[in-house]
Amino acid sequence: xxxxxxxxxxxxxIQSKPGQPHRHCGSVHAHDKEMALQNARDVYTRRNxxxxxxxxxxxxxxxxSPEDIGPFFEPANDKIYRxxxxxSVPEGVTHM
Amino acid sequence: MENSEQERNFDAKLExxxxxxxKDWMPDNYRKHLIRQISQHAHSEIVGMLPEGxxxxxxPSLRRKMVxxxxxxxxxxxxxxxxxxxxxxxxxxxxxxxQLLTGKAKYSSIFNYPTLxxxxxxxxxxxxxxxxxxxxxxxxxxxxxxYARAMVRICKEESFHQRQGYEIMMVLAKGSPEQKAMAxxxxxxxxxxxxxxxxxxxxxxxxxxxAIKWKIKRESNDQLRQKFVNQTVPQAEIIGLxxxxxxxxWNESKKGYDFGTPDWEEFYNVIAGNGPCNKDRLAARTKAxxxxxxxxxxxxxxxxxxxxxxxx
Ligand SMILES: [Fe+2]
Ligand SMILES: [Fe+2]
Numbered sequence: 001x002x003x004x005x006x007x008x009x010x011x012x013x014i015q016s017k018p019g020q021p022h023r024h025c026g027s028v029h030a031h032d033k034e035m036a037l038q039n040a041r042d043v044y045t046r047r048n049x050x051x052x053x054x055x056x057x058x059x060x061x062x063x064x065s066p067e068d069i070g071p072f073f074e075p076a077n078d079k080i081y082r083x084x085x086x087x088s089v090p091e092g093v094t095h096m
Numbered sequence: 097m098e099n100s101e102q103e104r105n106f107d108a109k110l111e112x113x114x115x116x117x118x119k120d121w122m123p124d125n126y127r128k129h130l131i132r133q134i135s136q137h138a139h140s141e142i143v144g145m146l147p148e149g150x151x152x153x154x155x156p157s158l159r160r161k162m163v164x165x166x167x168x169x170x171x172x173x174x175x176x177x178x179x180x181x182x183x184x185x186x187x188x189x190x191x192x193x194x195q196l197l198t199g200k201a202k203y204s205s206i207f208n209y210p211t212l213x214x215x216x217x218x219x220x221x222x223x224x225x226x227x228x229x230x231x232x233x234x235x236x237x238x239x240x241x242x243y244a245r246a247m248v249r250i251c252k253e254e255s256f257h258q259r260q261g262y263e264i265m266m267v268l269a270k271g272s273p274e275q276k277a278m279a280x281x282x283x284x285x286x287x288x289x290x291x292x293x294x295x296x297x298x299x300x301x302x303x304x305x306x307a308i309k310w311k312i313k314r315e316s317n318d319q320l321r322q323k324f325v326n327q328t329v330p331q332a333e334i335i336g337l338x339x340x341x342x343x344x345x346w347n348e349s350k351k352g353y354d355f356g357t358p359d360w361e362e363f364y365n366v367i368a369g370n371g372p373c374n375k376d377r378l379a380a381r382t383k384a385x386x387x388x389x390x391x392x393x394x395x396x397x398x399x400x401x402x403x404x405x406x407x408x
Contacts, residue, residue, distance in 0.1 A: 004190050004193065004194070004385075004389070004392070005190070005392055005393075005396055006188075006189040006190055006193070006392065007392070007395065007396065007399075009183065009189070025245075025249075026177055026180045026181075026242075026245075026246065026249075027180040027183065028176070028180070029189055030395075031392070031395035031396050031398070031399040032395070032398070032399040032402065035395065035399075042173075043173050043176050043177070046166075046169070046170065046173060046253075047253070063119060065119060066117065066119050066120045066121075067121070
């Protein structure tokens with residue numbers, strides 16, 4: 001028996017309504033991009049769950065690593081002046 | 097024993113009911129347990145297509161045929177969601193498929209029973225999907241993120257499966273005496289195997305303790321079985337069918353039914369490969385896999401060819 005191949009692994013992202021961001025929903029196997037899109041449609045949108053699908057080969061996804069969660073996101077931690085609550089506004093000022 | 101920092105982080109996450117994600121550190125046994133459980137679950141969805149697929153061409157009306165086709169297609173989809181969740185743990189699709197075909201991996205033993213009459217399709221949707229839903233609703237809160245998310249998707253799709261099965265039973269039960277007898281015969285044959293779907297009793301369930309400790313499962317086999325009996329018996333009564341258990345009696349103090357013991361010897365025997373359809377099921381999967389090989393090869397050759405052309 002020749003070695004079985006189920007094709008490449010692709011991550012699937014679905015936009016549920018126009019204007020919404022695409023959300024990751026799982027993965028499919030396919031040998032090329034057209035097949036990946038068709039498989040994603042058949043597997044993840046049997047009940048009109050989507051208006052648009054992105055597929056991307058899983059090996060091209062780059063992810064930060066969970067162990068580095070502290071140091072990696074640290075630069076954002078001490079910059080409370082990025083939030084509106086950091087600033088005081090006199091009583092009676094509205095629309096701000 | 098001194099726990100590593102990684103282990104303490106893992107435990108703390110479980111404690112806070114946070115999900116464990118694919119790249120998080122996890123104990124080897126947690127990973128192994130999940131691969132076994134999720135792949136077994138995936139294989140069950142795929143093999144589960146066979147007993148029902150068997151009736152698609154013989155469904156009694158176009159409506160029933162459409163519905164059954166959609167249901168069986170959903171089960172195929174469930175298998176794929178679950179394979180995809182298992183793959184995030186570092187096992188490949190090829191390995192998963194080969195474990196099923198070589199008999200190394202198990203699937204739910206309920207699918208080793210034959211579907212003899214049309215009423216069996218009703219009994220499967222109502223009882224077998226009903227029991228599966230009971231388990232899957234719990235698993236929506238399982239600790240491994242990709243598994244939990246697959247379950248949320250599956251549960252949304254499952255409720256029509258159970259309803260269409262119950263509807264088949266209801267229509268038969270209201271029909272001619274022969275039709276009613278056919279429905280009763282189906283529940284007689286599927287009731288006990290459905291109760292066995294929750295697995296052995298808690299004392300006899302080797303993997304349960306870990307599964308509970310790791311929050312993979314949040315309710316025990318016996319608890320789920322009890323819930324299933326409580327919810328299903330009244331459903332049978334409403335359509336005038338009887339659950340084939342002479343020990344079944346309402347117990348007011350526990351607000352639930354007392355019920356008889358499934359034939360565990362039969363259960364272990366079917367798991368061991370001696371059920372009525374074990375051989376047929378594996379043979380059908382092996383045949384489908386072998387007959388699909390040229391399609392996979394051709395698809396790969398086509399993709400390679402196009403890649404070459406793109407480069408030029
Ligand atoms: Fe399913
Ligand atoms: Fe189902």
